Amino acid sequence: MTAYDPVISLSHVTIHYPDAAEAALRDVDLEIEEGELVLVIGRTGSGKSTLLGTLNGHVPHFTGGRLSGRVRVLGRDTATHRPRDLADVIGVVGQDPLAGFVTDTVEEELAYGMEQLALPPATMRKRVEETLDLLGIADLRAAPLRDLSGGQQQRVAIGSVLAAHPRILVLDEPTSALDPTGAEEVLAALTRLVHDLGVTVVVAEHRLERVVQYADRVVEVVDGTVRDGIPSAIFETASVAPPVLDLGRYAGWSPLPVTIRDARRAAAPLRARLGDQGTSASRGRSNQQTSLGVHISLTSASRGSSASPGVRARGVRVDYGGVRAVADVDLDLPAGRVTALMGRNGAGKSSLLWALHGTGTRTAGRVSLADGRDPAGLKPGVRRGAIGLVPQTATDLLYLDTVAAECRQADTESSRDSGTCARLLEELAPGIPGDRHPRDLSEGQKLALVLAVQLTAGPQVLLLDEPTRGLDYPAKARLADTLRGLADHGHTVVVSTHDVEFVAESADEVVVMAEGEVVAQGPTAEIVASSPAFAPQVAKILAPVPLLTVAQVRAALAERAAPRETV
Amino acid sequence: MIRHLHPAAWWLWALALAAGASMTTNPVLLAAHVGVLVAVVLARRDGSPWGRAFRLYAVLGVVIVLVRLVLHALVGLKFGDIPLLPVPEAHLPSWAAGIQLGGTVYLEGALGAGLEGARLATMILAIGAANALASPKRLLKVFPAALHEIGAALVVAVTVAPQLAGSVQRVARARQLRGEPALRLKGFRSIAMPVLQDTLDRSLALAAAMDGRGYGRRPESTNGRATGALTLLGLLGSCVGIYGLLDTTSPAALGLPTLVVGLLLCVAGLWSGGRSVPRTIYRRDPWGAPEWLTIACGAAALVAMLVTVRRDPAALGMPLAPLGLPALPVLPLAGLALAAVPAVATPVPPLVSARRAPREVAA
Numbered sequence: 001m002t003a004y005d006p007v008i009s010l011s012h013v014t015i016h017y018p019d020a021a022e023a024a025l026r027d028v029d030l031e032i033e034e035g036e037l038v039l040v041i042g043r044t045g046s047g048k049s050t051l052l053g054t055l056n057g058h059v060p061h062f063t064g065g066r067l068s069g070r071v072r073v074l075g076r077d078t079a080t081h082r083p084r085d086l087a088d089v090i091g092v093v094g095q096d097p098l099a100g101f102v103t104d105t106v107e108e109e110l111a112y113g114m115e116q117l118a119l120p121p122a123t124m125r126k127r128v129e130e131t132l133d134l135l136g137i138a139d140l141r142a143a144p145l146r147d148l149s150g151g152q153q154q155r156v157a158i159g160s161v162l163a164a165h166p167r168i169l170v171l172d173e174p175t176s177a178l179d180p181t182g183a184e185e186v187l188a189a190l191t192r193l194v195h196d197l198g199v200t201v202v203v204a205e206h207r208l209e210r211v212v213q214y215a216d217r218v219v220e221v222v223d224g225t226v227r228d229g230i231p232s233a234i235f236e237t238a239s240v241a242p243p244v245l246d247l248g249r250y251a252g253w254s255p256l257p258v259t260i261r262d263a264r265r266a267a268a269p270l271r272a273r274l275g276d277q278g279t280s281a282s283r284g285r286s287n288q289q290t291s292l293g294v295h296i297s298l299t300s301a302s303r304g305s306s307a308s309p310g311v312r313a314r315g316v317r318v319d320y321g322g323v324r325a326v327a328d329v330d331l332d333l334p335a336g337r338v339t340a341l342m343g344r345n346g347a348g349k350s351s352l353l354w355a356l357h358g359t360g361t362r363t364a365g366r367v368s369l370a371d372g373r374d375p376a377g378l379k380p381g382v383r384r385g386a387i388g389l390v391p392q393t394a395t396d397l398l399y400l401d402t403v404a405a406e407c408r409q410a411d412t413e414s415s416r417d418s419g420t421c422a423r424l425l426e427e428l429a430p431g432i433p434g435d436r437h438p439r440d441l442s443e444g445q446k447l448a449l450v451l452a453v454q455l456t457a458g459p460q461v462l463l464l465d466e467p468t469r470g471l472d473y474p475a476k477a478r479l480a481d482t483l484r485g486l487a488d489h490g491h492t493v494v495v496s497t498h499d500v501e502f503v504a505e506s507a508d509e510v511v512v513m514a515e516g517e518v519v520a521q522g523p524t525a526e527i528v529a530s531s532p533a534f535a536p537q538v539a540k541i542l543a544p545v546p547l548l549t550v551a552q553v554r555a556a557l558a559e560r561a562a563p564r565e566t567v
Numbered sequence: 568m569i570r571h572l573h574p575a576a577w578w579l580w581a582l583a584l585a586a587g588a589s590m591t592t593n594p595v596l597l598a599a600h601v602g603v604l605v606a607v608v609l610a611r612r613d614g615s616p617w618g619r620a621f622r623l624y625a626v627l628g629v630v631i632v633l634v635r636l637v638l639h640a641l642v643g644l645k646f647g648d649i650p651l652l653p654v655p656e657a658h659l660p661s662w663a664a665g666i667q668l669g670g671t672v673y674l675e676g677a678l679g680a681g682l683e684g685a686r687l688a689t690m691i692l693a694i695g696a697a698n699a700l701a702s703p704k705r706l707l708k709v710f711p712a713a714l715h716e717i718g719a720a721l722v723v724a725v726t727v728a729p730q731l732a733g734s735v736q737r738v739a740r741a742r743q744l745r746g747e748p749a750l751r752l753k754g755f756r757s758i759a760m761p762v763l764q765d766t767l768d769r770s771l772a773l774a775a776a777m778d779g780r781g782y783g784r785r786p787e788s789t790n791g792r793a794t795g796a797l798t799l800l801g802l803l804g805s806c807v808g809i810y811g812l813l814d815t816t817s818p819a820a821l822g823l824p825t826l827v828v829g830l831l832l833c834v835a836g837l838w839s840g841g842r843s844v845p846r847t848i849y850r851r852d853p854w855g856a857p858e859w860l861t862i863a864c865g866a867a868a869l870v871a872m873l874v875t876v877r878r879d880p881a882a883l884g885m886p887l888a889p890l891g892l893p894a895l896p897v898l899p900l901a902g903l904a905l906a907a908v909p910a911v912a913t914p915v916p917p918l919v920s921a922r923r924a925p926r927e928v929a930a
Contacts, residue, residue, distance in 0.1 A: 056779055058775060058778075058779065061778075062774075062775050062778060082778070082784075083775075083778045083779045084778050084779070084780075084781045084782060084783055084784040085784055087779060087780050087781030087784060088781065091779075091780075092776075092779045094772060094775075094776065096772070099768075099769055099772040099773060099776070100772060100773065100775075100776030101726075101773075101776075102704075102722060102726070102773070102776065102777055102780075102782075103704055104615055104616075104617070104702050104704055104705075105615070108849070111849035111850075112780060113780040113781060114847075114849065115846055115847055115848060115849055116780060116781035116782050116783075116784060116846060117781050117784075118845035118846055118847045119847060120847060121847060121848070121849060121850070121851070124847070124849045125849070125850075128849070142917060144614075144615050144616055146616055160780070161779075161780065164780070164781070354740075357744075359740060359743045359744065360740070380743045380744075380746045380747060381746040381747075383746070384744065384745065384746035388744070389744050391737075391740075391741050391744065393737065393741075393765075395761065396737060396738045396741035396761050397741050397744060397745060398761070399756065399757040399758075399760040399761055410745075413745055413746050413747070414746065439764065453745070454744070457746070
């Protein structure tokens with residue numbers, strides 16, 4: 001092998017899973033060179049995970065299916081090398097770090113891979129210490145893995161494969177479960193590996209806004225075919241793009257800026273154009289969206305109903321064992337609005353949602369709906385008609401064999417006319433075949449099904465816990481539209497999420513929680529624009545102009561009738 | 568000195584106590600067993616999730632005793648003189664003479680049933696103690712490398728099984744979102760399906776992660792044929808040996824000697840197979856005086872019970888007809904007192920941080 005050989009090369013790779021009509025990957029040619037950070041993008045179900053799986057032989061050795069063509073990792077053919085035979089050169093980190101942990105404590109987990117590779121104990125001791133320092137987890141060495149926060153777990157997972165000194169690191173959505181700060185920790189560690197140690201990193205991610213600025217090269221997977229290039233070239237036409245690139249594409253900047261810094265430079269003329277508008281908007285902050293001509297109908301509708309909140313909580317407290325998850329929260333959630341609940345992992349968002357819903361633990365406090373009833377006092381069947389909740393693992397709600405059966409069951413249990421749920425589902429996500437097994441749906445379709453099931457009962461209040469996990473941009477936009485529509489019809493909608501871009505697109509109000517308390521509450525623009533962690537990309541690029549999304553920019557420019565070519 | 572005791576030492580100690588408990592229904596001895604187990608666990612468990620799970624085994628023990636009592640009241644054979652609970656009896660045809668459906672519950676019968684339940688509960692508690700004192704994962708580290716496929720299955724089972732409880736809880740709560748009361752027999756399917764799917768997914772993910780990190784990898788050249796021959800001969804020898812031991816008419820040479828040779832061949836096969844899977848151990852648990860002491864203490868308790876079984880079996884039972892006070896056999900109690908010694912004589916395990924890991928400062 002010469003120095004110029006790529007570390008990974010795929011030639012004419014086609015993957016056929018058994019019982020699948022079409023190939024998951026078709027005739028893929030790809031070469032990845034030493035020391036690159038390669039970002040794999042694509043819509044859900046496009047074959048991203050399959051592509052990553054082929055790199056260490058997980059596909060087809062573990063998953064089944066037929067591989068034709070050739071995958072070589074540092075000269076080793078995955079047809080003859082199983083994943084365990086490649087463990088010394090390629091390390092894989094999955095989406096859910098906890099699911100891949102084999103041992104009980106951080107230190108043992110770091111050593112596990114090296115034990116299997118039969119490294120001498122003295123080497124292992126040295127490398128464990130180095131890895132602990134490299135990822136900034138030295139003070140956690142003896143901690144049980146289950147007690148760590150999400151960001152810490154993900155860093156341990158990365159460390160555990162890194163300690164074996166692989167030359168290639170493959171990560172499948174490493175930040176999807178993390179809050180913005182946890183994601184920063186993980187990404188900072190990754191870039192350090194690439195720049196300081198020359199590790200080749202291949203990473204797939206839906207939240208492109210978090211990683212795109214670090215990528216050397218982008219591989220786009222579309223329906224099983226692959227094309228690759230430098231980020232600014234690929235994103236000219238890519239089917240998914242983060243807001244920074246969306247804005248660049250809309251404004252026609254060339255070359256397309258990928259980082260916030262470059263985009264800010266390119267955006268100077270745009271800021272100047274929007275400038276006077278921005279100052280007028282910031283004077284009247286509370287009705288700023290109206291002044292921009294966005295969501296006029298919504299704002300006027302919500303003004304009328306803001307006198308009667310959809311949910312009123314007083315002194316809500318949740319204790320688990322010795323831990324206070326929610327500490328005496330007072331909250332008025334207005335009807336006809338989408339409220340986003342933000343905060344770190346473990347800040348008490350889920351506990352609060354479940355307590356508001358009445359199914360979860362509530363140690364103290366009072367919750368009343370618009371009609372004065374307390375949901376905790378209702379029977380589950382009645383409660384379902386008053387307040388709905390979509391849990392974090394939405395598929396927990398599904399247990400039947402087909403989509404149609406789930407819909408029929410939802411109609412029966414909410415005593416609605418038969419066909420109500422199916423009609424709702426058709427509205428939310430058109431074209432799902434009724435005989436499909438719910439587990440075979442894409443993430444977006446699963447969420448739509450669960451949403452339809454919960455909406456069948458016609459609740460006035462809808463709570464969603466982390467619904468954007470695993471959704472690509474089009475699916476998220478669709479969800480935002482759905483929530484918007486519900487709010488327009490007078491529903492109270494509450495979404496807990498880490499996704500700042502989604503909040504900017506969908507939420508009217510933001511509630512920020514920390515350590516079980518509400519630390520901030522107010523209109524979205526006011527809360528997120530001022531926060532370094534929660535500000536969406538467009539806000540960062542256009543500050544001080546208080547616009548949060550590309551749609552808002554578009555509307556603001558349309559109001560001034562500015563031709564987009566001249567931006 | 569602060570270190571973990573070798574997991575095998577704790578398991579052998581706990582198994583000795585479990586074996587001892589299986590020989591008695593004497594409430595004094597059972598209580599002494601429970602006391603020793605609880606005392607040692609409280610003194611020597613670390614703060615890991617395994618250590619915290621000891622409570623669950625205690626709860627399971629209580630449930631076992633209660634179930635045994637209810638079964639006795641429903642279908643057990645009632646006997647004794649002191650009526651406790653009048654229950655009408657259903658008359659069964661003569662062919663079902665071994666079962667008594669209903670019937671007045673007497674103190675003696677209930678006591679006997681309860682103590683049998685308590686015996687099983689004590690054995691379960693001993694296993695729980697082993698779990699709490701030495702995480703089963705640390706024990707699996709010393710599992711023979713040759714059997715790595717079985718090892719993988721065991722690791723997956725030991726990791727995923729404790730998560731089942733969490734899954735069930737989560738899904739049961741989700742059921743209420745669809746308007747069903749939390750606990751209902753009819754809802755079994757609706758809870759079982761998501762939980763099973765969840766468990767299967769987790770198991771596969773873990774197995775894939777182990778595979779991807781090199782578990783069970785072996786270099787090109789393997790002496791598979793020799794390993795196979797040794798193992799096959801060993802198993803054959805063991806079978807013949809056991810047959811010889813059990814069948815009193817066969818010649819003596821066919822018994823114990825053949826079994827020993829067979830077992831030795833099996834061990835050789837495992838060793839030869841394990842040699843082809845290169846593996847090292849980060850921080851090998853040392854085996855020193857405290858380990859020997861712990862095993863000796865467990866063995867002492869077991870031997871004391873065994874001797875009492877031979878010499879004075881009545882002392883290990885509970886006098887029910889006529890009802891009397893249980894005996895106070897000195898020898899087993901002395902043995903159990905020895906078994907409690909590891910609570911103070913073993914090294915203290917390193918303190919694992921409590922529920923919350925320390926929040927790290929920005930790097």
